[in-house]
Amino acid sequence: MRDDFFIYIGKNAADKLIGYCQNHDLDQLMLVADDNTYAAAGRQLSATLKAAGFDVRTSLLKGEEITATEQHFVQVLLDTGREERTFIAVGSGSITDITRFVSFHTRSNFIVFPTAASVDGYTSAGAPSVIAGFKKTVMCQSPLAVFGDTDVLSAAPQKMIASGFGDMLGKYIALADWRLGELFWHEARDEAISRRVRVAVDKCVERVSEIGQASPEGIQALMDGLIESGLCMLDANSSRPASGSEHQISHHLEMKLLWQHKPAVFHGTKVGAASVICAAYYDKLRQMSRSEAAKQLDKAQQPSREQYEREISEAYPGIEDKVLAEQESFMSLSAQGYRELKQKIVDRWDDIQEVAASVPSAQQMAGWLRQVGGETELEALGFTSGEIKEAVEYSHLLRNRFNVNKLWHLCGIEIM
């Protein structure tokens, strides 16, 4: 983690931001916002900064749905000109990513003034962007600082707050999946980071009713949790602590929407509903005895390389090569290695039970989501049962990771 990383979440964040800029001699600033976030916080922030003597310019992005695309990168570049300025992203995920991208490519720094506790990506270094029609995460830079004002964050639309909470609930799945990856696929795992993420999500759940009411205390807990999750990803140098099977289902659906030129659905909203599906997998595991698992493993046939290739070209046309590369270690697993993996699953069934016991039930997860006004089913977000089935079936192919979905698709453990 960078030493100069500064985070403040609380009341009067604008004053803290001013103090920070004064202490760091940042007097030329470039605000980036859209109409909504300018009305929610940007206008007031700009006036406050100007009154304090700062030279402030603003890039106001137009459009119904702001996404991190070339069009917006260029607009911010043009609005900034060739002056050296410190950028301030006033908005949620996409505005932060646009600012992250432009500031990095102009060798400038940026600060985030979030307007919604909707994602855990504020502190990350990567900017998920759509470039030439394809979504990819472009490695850029982390912000110098984050100043979250709990009054601003509490006034965000409840569906954005529910999205942030959904992203947090996904951590229960991500942490359990990470442990499975360590147990069965020799994936490096950090116990201290796991514990930090667990504490962060537990604290959000403790405050679920306050988050549902968008009280400043509830929103503070949610934003603290999202920030901590983001910092854990930075410290792990991987999204592994915060992203498991539920994020893979969400990524799959997100790509499909993009390819079909359909409007996006909030990241955490999809993650929350997908977490209910994955929690149900762990419910099933908890009900399964070692002997039942052994019986199923015995019947399981190792998927052939041809099967991987067929499924990947069916599900991910246009990005087959990238997805195939992710699956190489699974495709090149020897017959002997496959037998050993199945035996290890039987031998370590107690560990699997312990992992499964760490995940709240699907019913519990859905109950929490309902409390914050979130959706519990992907159907309610406009996805057809065919699209959901496809996501559930193929999304394990998107990453070189062993998780609960691999336990099913690779090893034949029936959890559907």
Ligand SMILES: [Zn+2]
């Ligand atoms: Zn997420």
